[in-house]
Amino acid sequence: GESVGLHLPTLSVQEGDNSIINCAHSNSASDYFIWYKQESGKGPQFIIDIRSNMDKRQGQRVTVLLNKTVKHLSLQIAATQPGDSAVYFCAENLSGNTPLVFGKGTRLSVIA
Amino acid sequence: KAGVTQTPRYLIKTRGQQVTLSCSPISGHRSVSWYQQTPGQGLQFLFEYFSETQRNKGNFPGRFSGRQFSNSRSEMNVSTLELGDSALYLCASSAQADLYGYTFGSGTRLTVV
Numbered sequence: 096g097e098s099v100g101l102h103l104p105t106l107s108v109q110e111g112d113n114s115i116i117n118c119a120h121s122n123s124a125s126d127y128f129i130w131y132k133q134e135s136g137k138g139p140q141f142i143i144d145i146r147s148n149m150d151k152r153q154g155q156r157v158t159v160l161l162n163k164t165v166k167h168l169s170l171q172i173a174a175t176q177p178g179d180s181a182v183y184f185c186a187e188n189l190s191g192n193t194p195l196v197f198g199k200g201t202r203l204s205v206i207a
Numbered sequence: 208k209a210g211v212t213q214t215p216r217y218l219i220k221t222r223g224q225q226v227t228l229s230c231s232p233i234s235g236h237r238s239v240s241w242y243q244q245t246p247g248q249g250l251q252f253l254f255e256y257f258s259e260t261q262r263n264k265g266n267f268p269g270r271f272s273g274r275q276f277s278n279s280r281s282e283m284n285v286s287t288l289e290l291g292d293s294a295l296y297l298c299a300s301s302a303q304a305d306l307y308g309y310t311f312g313s314g315t316r317l318t319v320v
Contacts (some may be wrong), residue, residue: 127308129307138297138313144308190305191303191304192261192262194265194306195240
């Protein structure tokens with residue numbers, strides 16, 4: 096498959112455990128944040144998003160937490176599965192008129 | 208419904224040549240954005256088009272250009288290719304006029320030799 100990042104930080108978790116992927120967002124004025132998952136050979140796939148007026152949002156097995164005070168964003172994956180192995184990117188928007196700015200990504204490796 | 212379609216999937220070019228990549232957005236989506244993805248720099252924004260107009264442009268040299276057609280399909284062109292242009296080029300489309308989240312295609316892997 097295609098390599099999307101040779102020098103990415105890597106998080107290894109046991110199957111069934113919870114995963115927490117962290118991201119430091121770059122701009123305190125950003126009003127929208129989003130997490131993408133990228134598997135080998137594919138483009139980034141939307142996971143979950145959150146507006147700046149929220150501090151938590153839950154999806155199916157995933158939760159995004161936002162702390163604007165310290166410019167920190169995290170993605171929690173419950174009961175991690177082998178299919179969750181991928182590179183995860185956070186991204187942010189200053190506004191609806193500006194493009195998404197992506198973080199460097201974290202590789203999640205699930206150990207069966 | 209069909210997702211974002213990028214063609215070709217793989218491309219090998221020689222330094223100095225030029226290349227054109229194509230992107231067909233999801234039907235009904237009018238905004239198309241292009242990103243370059245490399246291991247060292249991650250995803251870097253190239254440009255974004257909405258209704259055939261370039262609305263946003265990233266910090267890439269003038270060798271990188273793009274356009275959008277009336278059916279929202281988009282092309283990007285890179286002239287005078289350099290080795291450093293080797294990358295995965297990703298296209299994304301958005302249904303809204305705003306840029307709150309996009310749907311990505313699988314990308315075109317360009318290798319310059």
